[in-house]
Amino acid sequence: MIRELSATEWQAKQGRFVALWTDANFAYALYHPGELVFVALEQGGYPALAHKGAGWFMRLARDLNGHVARGFEAAPPAIDHGAAPDGSGPWPEFARHPAEGAHQVAVGPVHAGIIEPGHFRFDVKGEQVLRLTARLGYEHKGILGLMRGKSPAHAARFAARVSGDATVAHSLAFAHAAEQAAGLTPPPRAVNLRAIMAELERLANHASDVGAMAGDAGFAFLDARFALLRELVCQAAQAAFGHRLMMDRVVPGGVADDLAEGGREAILAALGAVEAELPSLRRVFEDYASLQDRVVGTGLVPPALAEAYAAGGYVGRASGQRGDARLSPGYAPYETFALYVPVEQAGDVAARIKVRLEEIPESIRLVRECLASLPGGALCLAPDPATGMGLGVAESFRGAVWYWLRLDAGLIADIFIADASTLHWPLLEHAATTSILADFPLINKSINGSYAGGDL
Amino acid sequence: MVWKTTIRHILGRAAPALRPDPALAKEMSARLQAGGARKLGRALSIRHVAAGSCNGCELELRAIQNLIYDLTQYGLSFVASPRHADILLVTGVSNRNMAQALRQARTAMPEPALVVAVGDCALDGGVFKGSPVVLGGAKAVVPVDLVVAGCPPNPAEIIAGLVALVDAHDTKMPPKPKILPGMT
Numbered sequence: 001m002i003r004e005l006s007a008t009e010w011q012a013k014q015g016r017f018v019a020l021w022t023d024a025n026f027a028y029a030l031y032h033p034g035e036l037v038f039v040a041l042e043q044g045g046y047p048a049l050a051h052k053g054a055g056w057f058m059r060l061a062r063d064l065n066g067h068v069a070r071g072f073e074a075a076p077p078a079i080d081h082g083a084a085p086d087g088s089g090p091w092p093e094f095a096r097h098p099a100e101g102a103h104q105v106a107v108g109p110v111h112a113g114i115i116e117p118g119h120f121r122f123d124v125k126g127e128q129v130l131r132l133t134a135r136l137g138y139e140h141k142g143i144l145g146l147m148r149g150k151s152p153a154h155a156a157r158f159a160a161r162v163s164g165d166a167t168v169a170h171s172l173a174f175a176h177a178a179e180q181a182a183g184l185t186p187p188p189r190a191v192n193l194r195a196i197m198a199e200l201e202r203l204a205n206h207a208s209d210v211g212a213m214a215g216d217a218g219f220a221f222l223d224a225r226f227a228l229l230r231e232l233v234c235q236a237a238q239a240a241f242g243h244r245l246m247m248d249r250v251v252p253g254g255v256a257d258d259l260a261e262g263g264r265e266a267i268l269a270a271l272g273a274v275e276a277e278l279p280s281l282r283r284v285f286e287d288y289a290s291l292q293d294r295v296v297g298t299g300l301v302p303p304a305l306a307e308a309y310a311a312g313g314y315v316g317r318a319s320g321q322r323g324d325a326r327l328s329p330g331y332a333p334y335e336t337f338a339l340y341v342p343v344e345q346a347g348d349v350a351a352r353i354k355v356r357l358e359e360i361p362e363s364i365r366l367v368r369e370c371l372a373s374l375p376g377g378a379l380c381l382a383p384d385p386a387t388g389m390g391l392g393v394a395e396s397f398r399g400a401v402w403y404w405l406r407l408d409a410g411l412i413a414d415i416f417i418a419d420a421s422t423l424h425w426p427l428l429e430h431a432a433t434t435s436i437l438a439d440f441p442l443i444n445k446s447i448n449g450s451y452a453g454g455d456l
Numbered sequence: 457m458v459w460k461t462t463i464r465h466i467l468g469r470a471a472p473a474l475r476p477d478p479a480l481a482k483e484m485s486a487r488l489q490a491g492g493a494r495k496l497g498r499a500l501s502i503r504h505v506a507a508g509s510c511n512g513c514e515l516e517l518r519a520i521q522n523l524i525y526d527l528t529q530y531g532l533s534f535v536a537s538p539r540h541a542d543i544l545l546v547t548g549v550s551n552r553n554m555a556q557a558l559r560q561a562r563t564a565m566p567e568p569a570l571v572v573a574v575g576d577c578a579l580d581g582g583v584f585k586g587s588p589v590v591l592g593g594a595k596a597v598v599p600v601d602l603v604v605a606g607c608p609p610n611p612a613e614i615i616a617g618l619v620a621l622v623d624a625h626d627t628k629m630p631p632k633p634k635i636l637p638g639m640t
Contacts, residue, residue: 087555109557112536114517117554139554141508142587157583164512227522244610245512326518452510
């Protein structure tokens, strides 16, 4: 569903805002569950939207395309920090917090662990965080520009590398968009194989991230065991699909390759191992007061704020939001599996961990059911060089990933990518202010925005 | 019964202490010192910098520390600051926004230092080659000693690369920490 709005209607539009972007002539805004509206650009600009989540997108549109959101000119850049072509440039200055006795702590862009780059500026008073400003864009690689002018088959390699931890989900959302633009329905076997890969990716990420959070709270044992469970899933993915992260396996039109011989057994064995150990690890999480003390009430995202940002994934679901792109707008094959989506209300680190722990057994069930009902037949259909517009979505482990593209004679004329993280970064800025500075690594990990996914 | 144990201790004789064969002990001690110096010389610290990655390589860098690959058994471990590091491990393309931070991280390291580029992006920009905001691979910003190719390279390949690098540079790198006086 797509329609043009006048400038007044554009600004008055209500709904759960997902993303905003511009092309040469129009500014587009996407609302749940897939309602696309656009307004004509006037003198290289468009009226700013008041939705909470729109800020990053309007800054990005200015940095990428030079289109100004009128009424939002004062916002800082998103990805263009004024660095010279060789990368040299001024160190950023941030306005100081007016509170008496407040001082600033600068972190990044190089972080202390094995993490992506980003700059965090904390205004703190003693231990309490008064304000956090995230300055992102350090992973910016110009992906949208690289995808333009290429065929969907060629551009799929970029979609798979927007955010490596959600490579299957990004490839899937891109494939959905390209297939809609070309009027193509992928074969049933490919649809099931895609769901198997997507759920394996989800449970692998949930396992390792939950472990990493326990590790941050001093429970190295849990980190080690959860990392091992992730490793088992990665090895099964290697055996079944020929790649530990299942990169480049989902392509427009279907899947690149069939389940390898012995792949089914490898996957089932890994799922069995995860299922066997999960209850005891979960008990450790719930039984240790010192661990609960670190996570309960830490990094609060109130349900009202999560709703205002239309937060998805475990960030939204831990704060009372029911959204899951697998159900709404929904895509094949999930309508056949009566999907269970856990929802919590507390909005703290503990709630986000709880949601993720509950999603693991559900993903195990889905993979088993998909394997049991795996239809035969073709794996991939070759798309004809089409002209048209496509909107695609997939639920990554951290929330909905949206792709919009316009094909012109089989080549991508324009494209936009909205990772769930984009709506979650501002929530991290808020959550950090509900706790002390020392809790920030735990809070950051519990929301786990993708730096690469937002910076493009 | 506590009193029984107590009486046995009072009345009993101490068993002769077990003593190793002096010749064997001497030989083992010499071997340990020689081997220890070599091994300690290999105990290198790694600082990781992602300079424009997709975070796929970071996942595999975490995997090389898990119970199966256990990086520390090779004397290698990740540290939180370039000032503590012998090896700078770069993932991702070198993009415009990260080039300066990458240069600064390399400058902050004590010499001698090695630079390892992990992944196809750090090799030459990978699929992102040709983007106006991508300077190229890691060598566009810092001199590189070793490249581990792959998208992403799997954990075994990353470890094999790191161990090969340490082997190749064994003679050039002074042992760390320095051998204490009295050890030969």
